[in-house]
Each structure stands twice: as structure tokens, then as C-alpha cells.
Amino acid sequence: MFLIHGKRNVIIKTYSNNLEYCKECRAFDLHIMIYQEYYHFFFIPFFPVGAKTAHILCNNCAARAGSSxxxxxxxKQTRSPIWMYTGAVLILGIPLFAIISNLIIG
Ligand SMILES: [Zn+2]
Structure with missing residues (x-):
């Protein structure tokens, strides 16, 4: 059987920071993007994989900015989005729904 599954890397959150400056051009205009990989099965996200990674760029000169x-x-402050668990929630939710509706109706 042919199964479509794998991992995808997406931007889960973006921030702007006007408190710290770019070391190249001294502009207080940083753009932060948080990436995370998730595992998908038939393009339905199941769960996040691995660590989140932040990329910080200067909006003014496009240089990489920010300290480690x-x-x-x-x-640390960014949480994995709930939609990344869609598949897991469906898998757990269908039997739970069957049990609950059985208790109410039956
Ligand atoms: Zn800059």
C-alpha cells in the first residue's frame, strides 16, 4: 500500500522586536521567525518533531541579527500550535466519541 507521510518544516510564529538593534546597520527593526517540523500522515499533521528554531533578521538591511x-x-516562549496535533486528536477523539455517545444513547 502506498502511504504518504513525512515531515514538514513551517513557520509557527513571527515576532517583531524594536528594542534590540541590528549590529550591521543599527536599526531597531528585527523580524523573528520561529520554525518547527511536524510529522504528517496523508498531509494531516500528527505531532511536532524536534526543537523549535528561531531565525532573526533585520528588516532594514536583511542581515542575520540577534544573539544566541x-x-x-x-x-522557549513559543508553544507548538494546536493544529500540529490534529491527527492525534482525531485518532483519540473518534473512539472517545463512540464511547460517550454509547453511554448517552445506549
Ligand atoms: Zn540591519
Whole structure:
């Protein structure tokens, strides 16, 4: 049987930061993107895979910006989106729904 499954890397959240400056052009205009991989089965996301990674770019000169400390803080404060668990919720939800409706009707 042919199964479509694998991993995809997506941007789960973006931030802007006007408190820290770019070391190249000194502009207080940083753009932060948080990436995370998720496992999909027939394109339905099941669960997030691996660590989140932050990419910080300067909006003014497009240089890579931010310290590793700053990247770590953004990675820590960002939670994996709920839609990444869609498949897992469906798999668990269908039997649970059957049991509950059986208790109510039966
Ligand atoms: Zn810059």
C-alpha cells in the first residue's frame, strides 16, 4: 500500500522586536521567525518533531541579527500550535466519541 507521510518544516510564529538593534546597520527593526517540523500522515499533521528554531533578521538591511541568547528566549516562549496535533486528536477523539455517545444513547 502506498502511504504518504513525512515531515514538514513551517513557520509557527513571527515576532517583531524594536528594542534590540541590528549590529550591521543599527536599526531597531528585527523580524523573528520561529520554525518547527511536524510529522504528517496523508498531509494531516500528527505531532511536532524536534526543537523549535528561531531565525532573526533585520528588516532594514536583511542581515542575520540577534544573539544566541535572544534566539533561545524566543524558542522557549513559543508553544507548538494546536493544529500540529490534529491527527492525534482525531485518532483519540473518534473512539472517545463512540464511547460517550454509547453511554448517552445506549
Ligand atoms: Zn540591519
Amino acid at each position: 541568547q535572544m534566539r533561545m528566549e524566543y524558542e
